[in-house]
Structure formats: C-alpha cells, structure tokens
Amino acid sequence: MQKDHIYADPLGHIQDFCFDSAVVDVFPDMIQRSVPGYQTIIQTIGKLTQRYQQADSNFYDLGCSLGAATLAMRRQITVPGCQVIGVDNSAAMVERCTSHLQAFRSDVPATVLLADIRDTAMENAAMVVSNFTLQFLAKEDRARLIERIYQALKPGGIFVLSEKIIETDQTTHELLIDLHHDFKRANGYSELEISQKRTALENVMRPDSLVEHKARLSAAGFQHISLWFQCFNFCSMVAIKAGGRQ
Numbered sequence: 195m196q197k198d199h200i201y202a203d204p205l206g207h208i209q210d211f212c213f214d215s216a217v218v219d220v221f222p223d224m225i226q227r228s229v230p231g232y233q234t235i236i237q238t239i240g241k242l243t244q245r246y247q248q249a250d251s252n253f254y255d256l257g258c259s260l261g262a263a264t265l266a267m268r269r270q271i272t273v274p275g276c277q278v279i280g281v282d283n284s285a286a287m288v289e290r291c292t293s294h295l296q297a298f299r300s301d302v303p304a305t306v307l308l309a310d311i312r313d314t315a316m317e318n319a320a321m322v323v324s325n326f327t328l329q330f331l332a333k334e335d336r337a338r339l340i341e342r343i344y345q346a347l348k349p350g351g352i353f354v355l356s357e358k359i360i361e362t363d364q365t366t367h368e369l370l371i372d373l374h375h376d377f378k379r380a381n382g383y384s385e386l387e388i389s390q391k392r393t394a395l396e397n398v399m400r401p402d403s404l405v406e407h408k409a410r411l412s413a414a415g416f417q418h419i420s421l422w423f424q425c426f427n428f429c430s431m432v433a434i435k436a437g438g439r440q
C-alpha cells in the first residue's frame with residue numbers, strides 16, 4: 195500500500211481537496227489513517243448486507259471511491275437476482291475501482307458508474323450506502339438526495355449513512371476535533387500534514403450535526419433511525435424504511 199505524503203511538504207498555496215489520481219494512489223492508506231473506525235464500518239456494512247439483503251434487488255454504494263463498501267456488500271449477498279452499483283464522479287477513482295473489483299471473483303454482478311450521485315437514477319434497492327460522501331455535496335442538495343434514496347428503497351430496505359459531524363456544543367466540538375487530530379498524529383501524520391489537509395478540506399467538506407442528519411432522514415420518510423457508531427467526530431447511522439420484514 196502506497197503511503198500518503200500529499201501534505202507532507204509545505205505548500206505555498208493550498209488548493210481545495212479533490213479526488214484526483216495523486217489521492218487515488220494513496221487513498222487506502224489515507225482513509226485508514228484519517229477516519230477512526232473505518233474498518234469497523236466497512237465490516238458492519240457487510241454484516242448489515244447479510245441481514246437486509248432481499249432477492250432481485252439493487253445495492254448502491256454512493257461515492258464508492260475504490261469500492262471498499264461495494265466489495266463488502268457483494269461478498270455477503272447470497273440471495274438471487276442482486277447487483278451492486280457503485281457511483282463516483284471522480285474519473286480516477288472509477289478507473290481504479292473498476293480494475294480493483296475485477297480482481298475479485300464473484301457471481302454477483304458489480305458495476306461502477308462515473309456519475310454525479312445527484313443525477314443517478316436509483317430504484318428497487320434493498321440497501322443504499324453513503325460512506326463519508328454526503329458531506330461533500332453542497333448543503334442545499336442533501337435533502338433531495340436523501341428523499342431520492344428513501345424513494346429508491348424497497349419496504350424494509352436500509353440506508354447506511356456515515357459522516358464526519360459537528361457538535362452543537364462549542365466546547366465538545368473542539369474536544370472531538372482535538373481527539374481526531376491526536377488519532378492522526380498517532381497514525382504518523384505531522385502537524386503540517388494535519389493543518390494543510392484541514393485547510394484543503396475547509397471549502398469542500400461541510401459536516402452537519404447529528405440533529406440535522408436525523409431531522410433530514412426523518413423528513414424524507416425514514417421510520418427507524420439510529421446512530422450505530424461514533425468515534426470522535428466520525429459516525430455512522432442506519433435508517434430503515436418501514437414495511438417488508440418490519
């Protein structure tokens with residue numbers, strides 16, 4: 195695995211973070227060392243697939259990057275007539291993801307689409323995953339996407355939403371950010387790497403609070419909403435559409 199040194203040297207001008215080929219090359223290392231609980235979340239997406247799979251359904255991975263969640267879902271599907279669809283709007287990610295998926299044998303078809311998740315048609319879904327992707331959309335586009343996910347799900351279908359979050363309390367907000375920075379330091383990132391990446395993300399990644407997420411999920415129609423994981427300012431939620439096996 196190639197190590198992430200993208201922000202190791204001082205940059206005169208720090209450009210907005212983007213998922214280009216330099217990021218693609220180091221992405222598995224970057225996400226592993228930057229997101230507390232990433233591996234647990236990917237494993238749990240697999241466990242949720244075992245439980246929530248329904249025959250003859252689609253499984254969507256929105257902002258699939260290199261397909262970690264796509265693969266986690268595909269590995270666990272045992273019912274007939276299913277397919278996994280990964281979507282990402284970074285050409286570099288989609289290219290690498292496609293070749294990565296081909297390296298694993300499976301009877302379940304998986305497709306990777308180069309598209310914006312705001313324009314991708316979704317239907318007949320047993321499961322939709324947005325693993326740290328919604329936070330990159332413009333705030334005004336988020337509610338419509340969540341509504342479209344709700345509409346695309348079958349009764350009893352599940353949406354897994356993982357996000358970086360902000361606290362509404364300023365004191366604990368700063369504490370959780372500090373603890374995240376400690377986590378990055380412990381994973382070998384320098385002060386310069388931490389601060390330059392923070393600047394690069396400022397304009398492109400705008401986290402919501404848990405209250406905002408839950409209100410949006412509820413407004414879209416989800417009847418069962420829970421936070422199932424949180425470590426510092428990173429979390430994952432499940433939202434289930436009523437019906438089916440409920």
Ligand SMILES: Nc1ncnc2c1ncn2[C@@H]1O[C@H](C[S@+](CC[C@H]([NH3+])C(=O)[O-])CC(=O)[O-])[C@@H](O)[C@H]1O
Nearest residue numbers: 213257258259262282283284310311325326327330
């Ligand atoms: N509008 C958009 N349309 C499509 N893709 C988008 C859009 N905006 C951003 N992306 C894509 O969303 C992904 C976010 S990374 C997801 C990790 C992955 N889920 C994982 O489980 O490893 C999260 C992170 O790096 O913090 C990138 O690949 C973007 O190109």
Ligand SMILES: O=C(O)C(=O)Cc1ccccc1
Nearest residue numbers: 224225228229358391392395
């Ligand atoms: O690195 C960070 O501070 C993050 O918030 C997580 C992250 C991980 C990978 C790409 C972009 C953001």
